[in-house]
Amino acid sequence: MFFQQLLSGMAVGSIYALIAIGFTIIYKATDVINFAQGELMVWGCFFSLTMITSLSMPLWIAFPLTLIFMAMFGIIIQFLAIRHLVGKHIFSIVMATIGLSFVLRHLAGIIWTYDTFPFPSIFPSRQFSLGLATISGIHLGIIAASFSLMALLYGFFKLTSLGLAMRATQQNQFGASVVGVSVKRVFSMTWALGAVLGAIAGMLIAPIQFLDVNLGYLGMKAFPAAVLGGFGSIPGAIVGGLIIGVSENLAGTYMATWVRDIAAYIILLVILMIRPQGIFGIQEKKRV
Amino acid sequence: MDIKTNYIDDIKIFEETSKLIWFLFFMVFLLFVPLFAGEYMVYMVSLTAIYVIVALGLNLLSGYAGQISLGHAAFMAIGAYSSSYLTVKLGLPFWFALPASGVITGIVGILLGIAALRLSGFYLAIATMAFAFIVDEVILNWVSVTNGANGIKLPGPSIGPLALKTDTQVYYLIIAITLIMIWAAKNITRSSLGRAFALIRDSETAAETMGVNLFKYKTIAFCISAFYAGIAGSLFAHFLKFISPSNFSLMDSIGFIIMILVGGIGTIPGSVFGAIFITFLPEGIRFLKDIFPFFVVETGLQGLVYGLILLVFIILEPTGLYGRWLIIKRYWENFPLK
Amino acid sequence: MSFLDIQGLSISFGGLRALEKVDLHLDEGEVHALIGPNGAGKTSLFNCISGVYKQTEGRIYFRSQEITGLPPHKVAMRGIARTFQNTELSPDMTVLDNILLGRHIRNRVGVFSRICFTASTRRQEIEDRKRAEEIIDFLELQAWRWAPVANLPYGIRKKVELARALVMDPELLLLDEPSAGMNLEEREDLIFWIEDIKEDLKITILLVEHAIQMVMEVSDRITVLDYGKVIASGPPQEIQQNPKVIEAYLGK
Numbered sequence: 001m002f003f004q005q006l007l008s009g010m011a012v013g014s015i016y017a018l019i020a021i022g023f024t025i026i027y028k029a030t031d032v033i034n035f036a037q038g039e040l041m042v043w044g045c046f047f048s049l050t051m052i053t054s055l056s057m058p059l060w061i062a063f064p065l066t067l068i069f070m071a072m073f074g075i076i077i078q079f080l081a082i083r084h085l086v087g088k089h090i091f092s093i094v095m096a097t098i099g100l101s102f103v104l105r106h107l108a109g110i111i112w113t114y115d116t117f118p119f120p121s122i123f124p125s126r127q128f129s130l131g132l133a134t135i136s137g138i139h140l141g142i143i144a145a146s147f148s149l150m151a152l153l154y155g156f157f158k159l160t161s162l163g164l165a166m167r168a169t170q171q172n173q174f175g176a177s178v179v180g181v182s183v184k185r186v187f188s189m190t191w192a193l194g195a196v197l198g199a200i201a202g203m204l205i206a207p208i209q210f211l212d213v214n215l216g217y218l219g220m221k222a223f224p225a226a227v228l229g230g231f232g233s234i235p236g237a238i239v240g241g242l243i244i245g246v247s248e249n250l251a252g253t254y255m256a257t258w259v260r261d262i263a264a265y266i267i268l269l270v271i272l273m274i275r276p277q278g279i280f281g282i283q284e285k286k287r288v
Numbered sequence: 289m290d291i292k293t294n295y296i297d298d299i300k301i302f303e304e305t306s307k308l309i310w311f312l313f314f315m316v317f318l319l320f321v322p323l324f325a326g327e328y329m330v331y332m333v334s335l336t337a338i339y340v341i342v343a344l345g346l347n348l349l350s351g352y353a354g355q356i357s358l359g360h361a362a363f364m365a366i367g368a369y370s371s372s373y374l375t376v377k378l379g380l381p382f383w384f385a386l387p388a389s390g391v392i393t394g395i396v397g398i399l400l401g402i403a404a405l406r407l408s409g410f411y412l413a414i415a416t417m418a419f420a421f422i423v424d425e426v427i428l429n430w431v432s433v434t435n436g437a438n439g440i441k442l443p444g445p446s447i448g449p450l451a452l453k454t455d456t457q458v459y460y461l462i463i464a465i466t467l468i469m470i471w472a473a474k475n476i477t478r479s480s481l482g483r484a485f486a487l488i489r490d491s492e493t494a495a496e497t498m499g500v501n502l503f504k505y506k507t508i509a510f511c512i513s514a515f516y517a518g519i520a521g522s523l524f525a526h527f528l529k530f531i532s533p534s535n536f537s538l539m540d541s542i543g544f545i546i547m548i549l550v551g552g553i554g555t556i557p558g559s560v561f562g563a564i565f566i567t568f569l570p571e572g573i574r575f576l577k578d579i580f581p582f583f584v585v586e587t588g589l590q591g592l593v594y595g596l597i598l599l600v601f602i603i604l605e606p607t608g609l610y611g612r613w614l615i616i617k618r619y620w621e622n623f624p625l626k
Numbered sequence: 627m628s629f630l631d632i633q634g635l636s637i638s639f640g641g642l643r644a645l646e647k648v649d650l651h652l653d654e655g656e657v658h659a660l661i662g663p664n665g666a667g668k669t670s671l672f673n674c675i676s677g678v679y680k681q682t683e684g685r686i687y688f689r690s691q692e693i694t695g696l697p698p699h700k701v702a703m704r705g706i707a708r709t710f711q712n713t714e715l716s717p718d719m720t721v722l723d724n725i726l727l728g729r730h731i732r733n734r735v736g737v738f739s740r741i742c743f744t745a746s747t748r749r750q751e752i753e754d755r756k757r758a759e760e761i762i763d764f765l766e767l768q769a770w771r772w773a774p775v776a777n778l779p780y781g782i783r784k785k786v787e788l789a790r791a792l793v794m795d796p797e798l799l800l801l802d803e804p805s806a807g808m809n810l811e812e813r814e815d816l817i818f819w820i821e822d823i824k825e826d827l828k829i830t831i832l833l834v835e836h837a838i839q840m841v842m843e844v845s846d847r848i849t850v851l852d853y854g855k856v857i858a859s860g861p862p863q864e865i866q867q868n869p870k871v872i873e874a875y876l877g878k
Contacts, residue, residue: 033410090413091409091413103595227414231410256429258429262421478743480726480735480750481740483730484727493698493714496699497677498699499731
């Protein structure tokens with residue numbers, strides 16, 4: 001039973017990790033904390049679902065098309081709303097992206113209704129046996145896909161010029177622009193990437209959690225994951241996400257079921273009290 | 289001129305006579321609402337007054353002391369459910385339950401303040417959000433005290449042995465309590481308490497080196513703010529005579545933030561303007577729907593509007609309704625000079 | 627023991643040693659300047675005294691009582707006030723309100739009294755206001771009393787911060803680059819004010835400064851820091867001729 005919960009917890013946890021990586025990238029490059037990351041998940045799923053059901057597209061066409069749409073969607077959002085937030089007080093940025101999340105959530109509700117929909121998975125749903133436990137193909141697929149994606153991202157940031165440009169912009173915007181990095185382009189690309197990551201995370205988890213406009217609340221859980229791992233650290237987001245996912249499952253199994261819903265937030269409060277910089281974070285001191 | 293009298297002038301509640309006149313106007317208006325306006329207006333103004341109390345508390349904490357609170361509805365919930373437990377389950381009278389709920393919520397505020405002591409900015413924001421989610425879940429599941437998702441029915445407010453029978457009587461009680469809360473908030477802002485809060489917001493380091501004990505004053509800010517929300521929660525509960533967890537959601541917390549943003553952050557009139565704005569917003573939406581009939585959907589609209597308001601206000605950064613009011617006022621005062 | 631005693635103070639940030647076994651002794655009533663190239667650790671020293679930073683090694687004594695490691699608000703209550711390199715004022719509040727904040731440590735009214743604005747709160751406010759007005763007169767800030775700080779020129783804001791510190795009635799005043807951003811005329815005025823603070827208000831002053839001329843004119847003694855270490859200490863004429871000091875400023 002324990003092993004079972006561990007594995008399924010890792011599956012959900014890797015989704016939290018993906019969402020957390022999504023807004024960590026956005027934060028690192030643009031200093032904007034994106035409270036609407038969960039809603040990007042929801043929009044990605046709904047795009048897919050519309051193509052699959054109304055346009056009868058096969059999955060292997062719909063999914064990549066969704067990613068392209070979402071990339072453009074991210075760029076549009078960045079252009080319309082986010083670029084005005086640069087340099088503003090953190091309270092303003094937080095409230096603005098919360099506002100954005102409300103707009104996206106309820107626009108989705110107006111367009112696609114507030115009903116719940118089943119969502120197809122590219123992974124087989126049958127059970128696989130792994131020694132002490134069995135795991136559904138979907139969960140296994142999620143873990144495999146997430147980790148592959150994380151490896152891809154690692155390669156992207158270390159090896160490609162765009163990835164390098166993003167890291168440079170995060171370290172020092174002015175310095176990066178001086179050496180020829182188009183900061184505007186980096187901002188757009190960052191949001192495109194963030195939206196794509198959100199969409200992927202959504203399409204991976206929607207088969208299990210079903211799709212409705214409130215799926216975005218999963219995005220809220222990514223914050224404890226990011227903070228636990230060390231806000232601004234991508235390995236931290238991964239570790240944090242996995243820990244939260246597993247802890248939730250274990251809390252739900254061995255304590256009351258309702259504890260599962262708030263386990264992430266309890267962990268968040270505890271970590272904020274004893275070590276706010278998280279596992280991989282660095283303590284910053286204000287210089288006067 | 290006697291310097292002493294001058295100083296006393298400066299710390300009066302109404303710094304300018306014009307403010308006093310506006311205040312009196314307002315009082316007369318409020319006095320006569322039940323006599324000339326219908327039942328619905330009495331209801332709406334009562335509700336607005338309750339929200340004014342919440343907005344005041346939130347403004348003191350976030351607008352003045354600079355401590356972000358994204359989960360303020362949770363404090364209101366604690367006040368509401370404390371009051372319901374004290375009156376319904378323990379049979380205590382309303383005039384005791386009201387301040388007691390405030391105190392209970394204030395104590396929870398102190399606890400959150402201590403937990404959040406070293407946090408600021410984003411970390412404080414999500415900490416308060418997490419707090420709100422936890423409170424929400426606890427309310428849903430602590431069925432013996434809160435009746436869970438089914439909600440609780442409550443008696444109306446009473447003063448001593450007199451139960452207030454009509455809506456009008458309840459209205460006057462709520463207005464009276466709101467006025468007291470406004471008075472207290474004004475006192476805080478014109479005393480060294482308000483100044484200390486403001487410096488904590490603008491420079492914690494400077495505040496500390498000027499002798500402000502951060503631990504003490506941040507905790508006081510949380511405590512007062514929670515107390516206000518608790519009082520409002522108790523009034524809310526006995527006014528509506530029924531509460532359930534859905535009255536205190538994230539949407540409500542965000543609504544409170546919008547109140548102080550739109551009204552005018554860090555100001556007392558701003559809290560009033562903001563509360564009026566949010567309470568009458570559904571009216572405004574309904575009005576728009578009559579003009580633009582394609583707004584068929586009812587459910588999502590409030591959230592959509594809240595989100596748009598936030599985006600517009602943050603991006604355009606106006607000083608809120610109160611700030612706009614001051615600009616207009618200054619224009620007329622200086623007319624015809626610029 | 628002297629008025630202010632700093633013994634063997636060291637502080638490191640990560641791998642960087644900002645202060646290295648610094649010894650500093652202030653006599654009561656003197657004006658003591660702390661100079662040195664940028665990054666020498668001068669503001670770090672102030673921050674250690676104020677309690678904003680926690681030192682790695684060493685002790686600090688004020689009036690023979692140890693204040694090492696005290697939290698900043700307790701250091702303030704012992705009678706030490708300071709100003710900052712970048713003025714740390716409340717931009718939306720008026721000059722008067724900012725200055726009144728300096729009276730915080732003299733506050734004798736409880737929270738509840740202030741919420742109800744009792745007679746004792748009123749008395750406290752009047753007393754605070756009286757003292758603030760005295761300092762406003764002293765620094766000639768009357769014209770700016772009701773102005774919100776945000777719109778004021780830099781030189782005036784520095785004066786406001788000085789006023790706030792003076793209103794605390796401190797015994798020791800730490801000034802961090804008080805003349806930065808001031809023109810020649812303002813600098814002359816500042817010299818007079820520092821002298822007045824020393825003579826009339828009887829406050830001991832420790833100041834960090836880059837304007838060497840002003841430092842020479844106004845200080846009783848000077849201590850020179852370089853790379854976190856004290857390289858010289860003594861009266862101005864001595865320091866002017868000290869070869870190590872000249873080397874530190876001009877390089878080898």
